[in-house]
Amino acid sequence: MIEVVAEESGQRIDSYISDRKSNLSRTRVQRLIRDRHITVNGKSVRVSYRVNIGDRIDLVIPPPETTEIVAEDIDLRIVYEDTDIIIVNKPAGMVTHPAVGHWSGTLVNSLLYHCGDRLSGVGGEIKPGIVHRLDKETTGLMIVAKKDEAHLHLAAQLKARTLTREYRAFVWGQVAEDQGTIDVPIGRHDRDRKRMTVRPRGRQRSATTHYAVLERFEAINPSLSATYVSIRLETGRTHQIRVHFQHIHHPVIGDTVYGGRESYTSGLRNDRRTGSGQVLRTVKRQALHAKRLKLIHPSTRRPIAFDSELPEDMEGLLSYFRRACLDSRKQLERMRP
Incomplete structure (x- = not known):
């Protein structure tokens, strides 16, 4: 649930939500609004609706169609590993997780080969174990969670900026x-x-x-x-x-x-x-x-x-x-x- 504050009032709802949900394009948000997966104060609205202070926006994302992510034997540069976490050094050119146009060759494909089902499920089927991401052409250290409890603890650290x-x-x-x-x-x-x-x-x-x-x-x-x-x-x-x-x-x-x-x-x-x-x-x-x-x-x-x-x-x-x-x-x- 999202609650609109004073300085956000007046924005179109599709722009408002896509700005806050980086994984949702404006087009996807509009489709969710039309399909009544997004409601304001318990009611459906038009995509042109402008949010008001105090509006309570509920967002329900329907489960995606099942997509099989294949484990692949790709070189994985492990810096540290224990039963809770893996620290990897991501090379340039590697996408963090599968997405449209990148269903193979990603860090997740490599992690699935290395870990099997020993990855946190908090990120869902597409992003198992992924606590944060790096852009495709950015290199360096990333944290991967093996257990849900570890994932939630690390996510809380990110939120608290510790x-x-x-x-x-x-x-x-x-x-x-x-x-x-x-x-x-x-x-x-x-x-x-x-x-x-x-x-x-x-x-x-x-x-x-x-x-x-x-x-x-x-x-x-x-x-x-x-x-x-x-x-x-x-x-x-x-x-x-x-x-x-x-x-x-x-x-x-x-x-x-x-x-x-x-x-x-x-x-x-x-x-x-x-x-x-x-x-x-x-x-x-x-x-x-x-x-x-x-x-x-x-x-x-x-x-x-x-x-x-x-x-x-x-x-x-x-x-x-x-x-x-x-x-x-x-x-x-x-x-x-």
Whole structure:
């Protein structure tokens, strides 16, 4: 049940619900409304209905058609495992769980082969054991629950924000502040429902991202201006880091959706784009890695932490930027009278 608060009043119900339920497109919500699976104050409404303060919205999602998810013998990079949880290091290019267009080759297919039926059922048939997700091209650490009790305990930690997720990213340009917080709401894009965007308050979900600059890179060539940042999520909205850094005009390098590839350097003169081409050849995805996890073990109730090394492409990018900056300093020294 969802209860509408004052600042949310006046929104169309289909937009209102799809903004809050990231797994439901606006089209799906409209179908649920027409099929009377969504009611307001106990009554069915039109898809054009605008919500009012105090409205109580009930949402019943009918069970999906049975879809068999096949166990597949795919390399699973396990960092830690016990009877309650598994910590895996997800590679780039792997989808977290099956969905339209990705019914095989996912992390879940691999987990089913490794664990069999020893995965939490809280996430349902499509997402067994999945406590949180990473985007397809994001690498790094993920928690998987084997038992329902462990899953619920971990979900409660996420909600209470006691489960810490720390990332590393390379972003375009010079981030001015050594550390900061991006606190702007995120919701689904009006025209492209696969994308997220910053939205006015009252039409979205709150989203908070903390960051600290680890290293800045600035060469003579302006297309090699970049910043290496550590990022800590306070909330975990879809595409949160990528949307937030695009919002502050420092998109994640390599991000094809949120302005981190050729679209970022297209404004430079042709003779100043040389370095950016090498950057984008070095990392062919968004340069984003889930590096650290800190949580309370669901059974022992003791804090545990995990760390992972940067993947090869991001290590290569770090080395490339350092070399380029060193070469620039040497060139400047030679130019001095």
